[in-house]
Amino acid sequence: MTKAATLGQLKESGYRSRPVRIELRDNLLTKVRRGEGVFTGIVGYDETVVPAVENAILAGHDIIFLGERGQAKSRIMRDLTKLLDPEIPAMAGCEINDDPFDPICSACRAQIAEHADETPIVWLTPEDRYAEKLATPDISVADLIGEVDPIKVAEGRYLSDELTIHYGLIPRVNRGIFAINELPDLAERIQVALLNLLEERDIQIRGYKIRLPLDIMLCASANPEDYTNRGRIITPLKDRFGAQIRTHYPTTTDEEVDIMVQEAKPLDVGVPVHFPKYMKEIVAELTHQARRSPQVNQRSGVSVRLSICNFETVGASAVKRSVRLAESEAVPRISDLEAVAASTLGKIEVEALEEGREIDILTKLIRQAVFAVFQRELRGEAFSELIQRFDDEGLVVEAAAIIGSEEFCRQFGDLKGMARAMEKLEAGESPATTAAALEFICEGLHLGKRLNKTPTAAGARYGR
Numbered sequence: 329m330t331k332a333a334t335l336g337q338l339k340e341s342g343y344r345s346r347p348v349r350i351e352l353r354d355n356l357l358t359k360v361r362r363g364e365g366v367f368t369g370i371v372g373y374d375e376t377v378v379p380a381v382e383n384a385i386l387a388g389h390d391i392i393f394l395g396e397r398g399q400a401k402s403r404i405m406r407d408l409t410k411l412l413d414p415e416i417p418a419m420a421g422c423e424i425n426d427d428p429f430d431p432i433c434s435a436c437r438a439q440i441a442e443h444a445d446e447t448p449i450v451w452l453t454p455e456d457r458y459a460e461k462l463a464t465p466d467i468s469v470a471d472l473i474g475e476v477d478p479i480k481v482a483e484g485r486y487l488s489d490e491l492t493i494h495y496g497l498i499p500r501v502n503r504g505i506f507a508i509n510e511l512p513d514l515a516e517r518i519q520v521a522l523l524n525l526l527e528e529r530d531i532q533i534r535g536y537k538i539r540l541p542l543d544i545m546l547c548a549s550a551n552p553e554d555y556t557n558r559g560r561i562i563t564p565l566k567d568r569f570g571a572q573i574r575t576h577y578p579t580t581t582d583e584e585v586d587i588m589v590q591e592a593k594p595l596d597v598g599v600p601v602h603f604p605k606y607m608k609e610i611v612a613e614l615t616h617q618a619r620r621s622p623q624v625n626q627r628s629g630v631s632v633r634l635s636i637c638n639f640e641t642v643g644a645s646a647v648k649r650s651v652r653l654a655e656s657e658a659v660p661r662i663s664d665l666e667a668v669a670a671s672t673l674g675k676i677e678v679e680a681l682e683e684g685r686e687i688d689i690l691t692k693l694i695r696q697a698v699f700a701v702f703q704r705e706l707r708g709e710a711f712s713e714l715i716q717r718f719d720d721e722g723l724v725v726e727a728a729a730i731i732g733s734e735e736f737c738r739q740f741g742d743l744k745g746m747a748r749a750m751e752k753l754e755a756g757e758s759p760a761t762t763a764a765a766l767e768f769i770c771e772g773l774h775l776g777k778r779l780n781k782t783p784t785a786a787g788a789r790y791g792r
């Protein structure tokens with residue numbers, strides 16, 4: 329069946345329009361019946377955030393998401409478009425997506441009066457019906473809702489005629505979803521205008537009262553402290569949100585790793601990258617340590633993006649080494665962690681008292697992360713034979729991001745007594761994975777106060 333192109337054909341097809349909330353609810357129920365998930369790819373929310381969002385949709389509520397930065401709030405809001413119909417009909421040329429069966433703008437009503445069943449219609453996709461905006465104090469009513477065009481008014485157009493309006497973002501997603509990030513940053517008088525629009529369905533612009541009975545599902549996000557802070561949000565707007573849903577960071581480093589691996593952009597330059605599991609865990613653990621650190625400002629939070637960017641940076645450092653030394657694979661190791669300063673310092677805010685000590689704090693967090701993973705992964709390994717060689721044979725190990733894998737491994741000679749540890753670390757046979765495992769062991773022993781570590785020009789030296 330071909331899609332209707334005119335109002336007449338649409339009528340004939342038996343199509344029925346639904347308000348956006350009913351459409352979301354019906355489509356969610358269809359997915360529930362089929363046992364399909366809506367928010368696929370959002371790790372760690374299955375038992376917490378997802379059920380709450382589903383209930384809110386079924387109840388037809390507007391939703392406010394409260395959470396610190398980097399908790400996938402925008403992503404969930406964007407994912408709601410998956411619950412919209414693949415296509416819905418709208419009046420052709422209408423800026424506010426008018427329903428052909430019930431247009432609200434006078435231009436569309438005039439069109440139908442003139443062309444009747446020949447009135448052309450178009451089909452809108454979910455993307456056409458979603459908009460999001462980051463709230464800032466300088467957003468105006470004109471940006472969000474609209475502006476009366478003074479020239480057209482001067483031309484003598486009928487004042488309440490919608491033709492004199494430049495529509496803002498919200499009317500343009502009429503019959504869709506509007507998402508606003510960091511809602512408390514919206515000036516109070518804009519909050520009032522937003523509320524009027526949604527509740528009263530009419531709005532004063534430059535003294536003209538304009539009726540705009542929009543059909544919008546509203547979503548918003550906010551930092552919990554800003555939101556609960558007295559006076560940042562006008563109470564009736566708070567009341568408008570039927571559902572207040574608290575988001576959170578991944579509770580385990582495993583979840584953090586899953587998100588990181590899923591979201592990171594692969595560095596595809598022809599060199600295979602093998603990221604050891606313990607190195608992934610270290611990157612994720614670093615973020616978890618930062619989220620617990622009293623020296624890091626926890627009010628704004630430590631985003632999952634920290635893990636993602638650090639994962640990418642550490643990978644890049646390893647790729648650079650393998651390209652420079654013409655090695656066949658890139659395997660991140662401890663020396664590569666030095667590179668995370670660039671991807672970390674802009675993403676964590678240290679407490680005011682600690683300003684200027686960012687590098688020291690980061691170094692401490694990295695050490696805590698490495699040691700935590702070392703203790704988890706290599707529990708029960710004593711490394712007595714290795715320690716003995718440092719003691720008896722005066723073994724010295726130079727480590728640096730620029731040292732080649734084979735060269736690094738050669739310093740150890742044989743790996744007697746380390747087979748089980750190497751197996752736990754899935755070091756395999758390759759020089760690069762072996763070098764990474766050996767450096768991790770040296771660093772772990774150092775952090776456990778069993779080896780000394782002295783900084784060198786390029787990296788560090790492990791010895792006794």
Ligand SMILES: [Zn+2]
Pocket residue numbers: 419422423424425426431432433434435436437
């Ligand atoms: Zn219209």
